[in-house]
Amino acid sequence: MVRLPAPARRTDPAGHRAGVAVRIVELRPPADARPLDGEALTVRYPRNPGPTLRVNFVTSVDGAVTIDGYSAGLSGPADKLIFGTLRMVCDALIVGAGTVRTEKYDALRLDAGRRAWRRAHGLPEFPLMVVVSRSLDLDPEQEIFSDAPIRPIVVTHASAPADRRSMIGKVADVVIAGDGDVDLAAAVADLRRRGATQLLSEGGPQLLGALIAADLVDEFFLTVSPLLAGGDAGRIATGPDGPPREMSLRHVLSSDGTLFLRYVRSI
Ligand SMILES: NC(=O)c1ccc[n+]([C@@H]2O[C@H](COP(=O)([O-])OP(=O)(O)OC[C@H]3O[C@@H](n4cnc5c(N)ncnc54)[C@H](OP(=O)(O)O)[C@@H]3O)[C@@H](O)[C@H]2O)c1
Numbered sequence: 001m002v003r004l005p006a007p008a009r010r011t012d013p014a015g016h017r018a019g020v021a022v023r024i025v026e027l028r029p030p031a032d033a034r035p036l037d038g039e040a041l042t043v044r045y046p047r048n049p050g051p052t053l054r055v056n057f058v059t060s061v062d063g064a065v066t067i068d069g070y071s072a073g074l075s076g077p078a079d080k081l082i083f084g085t086l087r088m089v090c091d092a093l094i095v096g097a098g099t100v101r102t103e104k105y106d107a108l109r110l111d112a113g114r115r116a117w118r119r120a121h122g123l124p125e126f127p128l129m130v131v132v133s134r135s136l137d138l139d140p141e142q143e144i145f146s147d148a149p150i151r152p153i154v155v156t157h158a159s160a161p162a163d164r165r166s167m168i169g170k171v172a173d174v175v176i177a178g179d180g181d182v183d184l185a186a187a188v189a190d191l192r193r194r195g196a197t198q199l200l201s202e203g204g205p206q207l208l209g210a211l212i213a214a215d216l217v218d219e220f221f222l223t224v225s226p227l228l229a230g231g232d233a234g235r236i237a238t239g240p241d242g243p244p245r246e247m248s249l250r251h252v253l254s255s256d257g258t259l260f261l262r263y264v265r266s267i
Contacts, residue, residue: 053219058225059236075223076258091198092130093202094130099202101137148171154174156175157176157181206239222236247264248263250264
């Protein structure tokens with residue numbers, strides 16, 4: 001029996017670059033910090049010049065993805081404002097079927113101010129809604145489909161049940177990406193070919209785990225809500241193991257103890 005050398009690590013276990021001196025600084029808003037208005041927020045959550053896939057999640061301090069099974073208990077007015085801003089600037093909103101079912105997603109609508117912003121920036125009034133599902137266990141009468149301002153897309157794979165495919169095909173464009181399972185990279189490429197370069201995923205955890213595994217996440221917006229949720233709620237990502245990926249911190253915003261973190265992919 002021989003002892004094989006350990007595989008080389010790109011990063012140390014904490015994700016820090018080897019050989020870089022530790023430097024700790026305190027981040028605190030200056031006493032005269034002015035609150036950010038809607039325009040200032042848009043500058044901090046801009047459309048990017050190139051194709052980007054962003055993810056937005058809210059978690060408790062102890063890492064819970066839900067309270068009593070829903071994300072609503074973790075969110076607050078400032079989180080909703082940023083959530084709405086991210087929706088406003090995206091071309092397509094991607095969400096897993098589990099979140100659509102649990103959170104009873106309704107039609108993707110924006111208020112008049114956000115629609116006006118989009119028109120002024122040469123964008124369609126509403127982003128495209130994209131649902132990812134293997135089983136196509138989706139209700140065509142759910143408002144996300146029945147009341148949609150523009151026809152949504154459902155991404156699935158070639159082996160999805162044909163009867164469900166034709167049923168959901170009445171209310172959405174069905175995109176086949178992959179044979180026995182959904183190929184998320186192919187789905188993202190398809191959306192980009194349709195002109196949707198700014199993609200925003202609102203989860204949930206299984207979809208996020210798969211996006212991470214496929215190395216498709218370019219930016220991460222994490223809201224840390226000042227709550228200890230306890231209980232047995234899952235974390236924000238679940239999926240196959242893979243190498244950790246380094247992210248760089250772009251900004252930290254705060255509102256009443258809630259933190260809003262923006263991380264971008266490290267090159
Ligand atoms: N805190 C937050 O910010 C936040 C955000 C979103 C969701 N949530 C919570 O998360 C919970 C839902 O968790 P979840 O993991 O079930 O959510 P999810 O990832 O949205 O849904 C899982 C389902 O989505 C489809 N799916 C996901 N990844 C896929 C992939 N790679 N390929 C094909 N289909 C894929 C499958 O649908 P089919 O079963 O149809 O095949 C799968 O069963 C809810 O309680 C919700 O409230 C929290």
